[in-house]
Amino acid sequence: RLELKYGAQYTGKRTDAAMNKWRSNRFGQFIHWGLYAIPGGVWNGKTYNYAAEFLKSSAHISTATWDSLMYKFNPKKFNAKEWAKMAKKMGVKYMTITTKHHEGFCLWPSRYTDFNISNTPYKKDILKEIVDAYNAEGIDVNFYYSVLDWHNPDWRYDIKSKEDSIAFRRYLDFAENQLKELATNYPTVKAFWFDGTWDASVKKNGWWTLEVEKMLKSVRPGVIINSRLRADDYGSRHKDSNGELMGDYESGYERRLPDPVKDIKVTSWDWEACMTIPENQWGYHQDWSISHVKSPLELLEMLVHATSMGGNFLLNFGPKGDGSIRSEEQNIAKTIGDWMAVNGQVIYNCDYAGLKKQDWGYFTREKGSNQLNMVIFNVPVSGLLHVDVPKGMILKKAHFLTTPGQQIKVEEIAKNQYLLHMPIKLYTSPQVIVVECDNGKENANKYQDAKT
Numbered sequence: 463r464l465e466l467k468y469g470a471q472y473t474g475k476r477t478d479a480a481m482n483k484w485r486s487n488r489f490g491q492f493i494h495w496g497l498y499a500i501p502g503g504v505w506n507g508k509t510y511n512y513a514a515e516f517l518k519s520s521a522h523i524s525t526a527t528w529d530s531l532m533y534k535f536n537p538k539k540f541n542a543k544e545w546a547k548m549a550k551k552m553g554v555k556y557m558t559i560t561t562k563h564h565e566g567f568c569l570w571p572s573r574y575t576d577f578n579i580s581n582t583p584y585k586k587d588i589l590k591e592i593v594d595a596y597n598a599e600g601i602d603v604n605f606y607y608s609v610l611d612w613h614n615p616d617w618r619y620d621i622k623s624k625e626d627s628i629a630f631r632r633y634l635d636f637a638e639n640q641l642k643e644l645a646t647n648y649p650t651v652k653a654f655w656f657d658g659t660w661d662a663s664v665k666k667n668g669w670w671t672l673e674v675e676k677m678l679k680s681v682r683p684g685v686i687i688n689s690r691l692r693a694d695d696y697g698s699r700h701k702d703s704n705g706e707l708m709g710d711y712e713s714g715y716e717r718r719l720p721d722p723v724k725d726i727k728v729t730s731w732d733w734e735a736c737m738t739i740p741e742n743q744w745g746y747h748q749d750w751s752i753s754h755v756k757s758p759l760e761l762l763e764m765l766v767h768a769t770s771m772g773g774n775f776l777l778n779f780g781p782k783g784d785g786s787i788r789s790e791e792q793n794i795a796k797t798i799g800d801w802m803a804v805n806g807q808v809i810y811n812c813d814y815a816g817l818k819k820q821d822w823g824y825f826t827r828e829k830g831s832n833q834l835n836m837v838i839f840n841v842p843v844s845g846l847l848h849v850d851v852p853k854g855m856i857l858k859k860a861h862f863l864t865t866p867g868q869q870i871k872v873e874e875i876a877k878n879q880y881l882l883h884m885p886i887k888l889y890t891s892p893q894v895i896v897v898e899c900d901n902g903k904e905n906a907n908k909y910q911d912a913k914t
């Protein structure tokens with residue numbers, strides 16, 4: 463093991479109330495909203511297929527031109543309460559919003575830069591309106607903050623000279639001041655989601671990433687920090703040079719999920735996957751015909767997949783420049799929300815159940831419960847749902863979550879193997895079966911292993 467000054471500060475999962483709430487939330491709404499939402503991926507009549515929040519670079523727009531978009535930011539259709547109501551109906555328990563993305567524009571009236579909401583025609587503290595509206599709906603609010611900042615002249619991608627290190631040190635002070643401002647002025651913030659930390663300049667300043675984590679936790683005790691902020695003494699990110707996870711949860715899954723077999727080890731730490739609805743658009747893009755747009759059921763399966771592996775799922779919305787939410791996103795919120803209203807108990811406060819992944823879908827289990835949840839996406843033509851149980855686990859009764867009176871046949875077919883007999887019919891939404899189980903029982907060894 464290497465002696466590290468800026469490595470992981472603890473090992474294992476945090477079990478304090480704030481982290482237990484973060485974990486039990488499971489389902490969150492990501493919101494990417496900034497000046498990039500105004501052009502929405504189109505510049506001088508040309509559509510750029512790359513991520514809309516990168517239009518400044520994909521369309522080679524000068525900083526002066528891009529920054530002048532600030533004078534056009536005046537979301538006439540913005541209504542924080544409507545956003546929060548839609549999120550509530552979708553069934554999210556938390557929301558993470560871009561306070562400042564790579565463009566450097568701040569949604570809050572920061573006293574450390576004029577490139578902020580107070581100098582737009584909108585003027586008001588839009589971040590406060592959003593935080594208050596979501597909190598009023600009982601939804602926790604987390605802040606995304608990009609360390610990478612295209613606007614601030616002190617930003618550096620690498621440190622190649624004395625001037626670079628002097629300028630970048632000014633930048634790090636600026637960023638730390640902004641973060642302290644956010645943690646102080648928005649006291650209900652529950653977590654910070656850092657992005658834009660992959661460049662050499664940040665990797666060479668691992669000390670700063672630990673200083674920021676400590677500062678935020680002293681200003682806002684219990685606050686949760688993602689691993690993506692952190693670099694250690696040797697520039698190792700997310701996990702330190704001893705392989706220990708830094709920050710409070712792993713945030714390496716972006717537009718992808720851990721494999722239920724190959725990546726099963728993620729079940730031993732906290733993690734979150736963030737996901738776009740199109741193939742790769744975080745900010746609003748006018749033309750979603752340029753890539754696959756995930757259906758509500760595809761996204762719902764990802765949410766269940768994440769819960770089944772003990773992780774959170776953060777689904778991204780990109781509001782338009784005028785503050786309205788596009789119809790595809792409204793539809794997804796409604797469809798997922800309708801399912802969550804009936805089946806949310808197999809997501810909220812649920813975790814990895816400890817069983818082997820099966821083709822028909824996913825297992826989840828509520829902490830300390832003797833009830834096993836089975837969420838079925840792929841109904842077998844036989845109607846027979848195969849279950850392999852760990853040694854000592856016995857399956858007893860089962861029923862569809864929505865029809866507790868109607869038993870589903872549970873048949874033990876071999877040592878630690880069961881079949882559940884699912885009625886064969888057309889199902890048009892993911893089905894949930896709850897199974898009463900006993901642990902720590904010795905199975906009657908009535909099954910003979912073959913000799914080979």
Ligand SMILES: Cc1ccc([C@@H]2N[C@@H](C)[C@@H](O)[C@H]2O)cc1
Pocket residue numbers: 513515657716736744
């Ligand atoms: C190469 C690359 C850089 C930054 C990103 C940002 N991280 C996501 C969470 C979004 O904020 C995206 O703009 C994505 C890809």
